[in-house]
Amino acid sequence: MPQLDTSTWFTTIISMILALFILLQSKVSSHMFYLNPSHKDMKPTIHNTPWQKKWTKIYLPLSLPQH
Secondary structure (H helix, E strand, C coil), X not given: CCCCCCCCHHHHHHHHXXXXXXXXXXXXXXXCXXXXXXXXXXXXXXXXCHHHCCCCCCCCHHHCXXX
């Protein structure tokens, strides 16, 4: 059985990491960010849903009276 040659693995892994780092840096640097983000007023919105108008009660099995 021939021995697996691992002498080039270090160079391959380091060059792969370097290439991924350069690729990531180029992607991030080409992205346009907002220079001065403005504060958005966060007011809670009220949604009128049909189930808010009705009174409903959920009965748990353990809260039912004993027969």
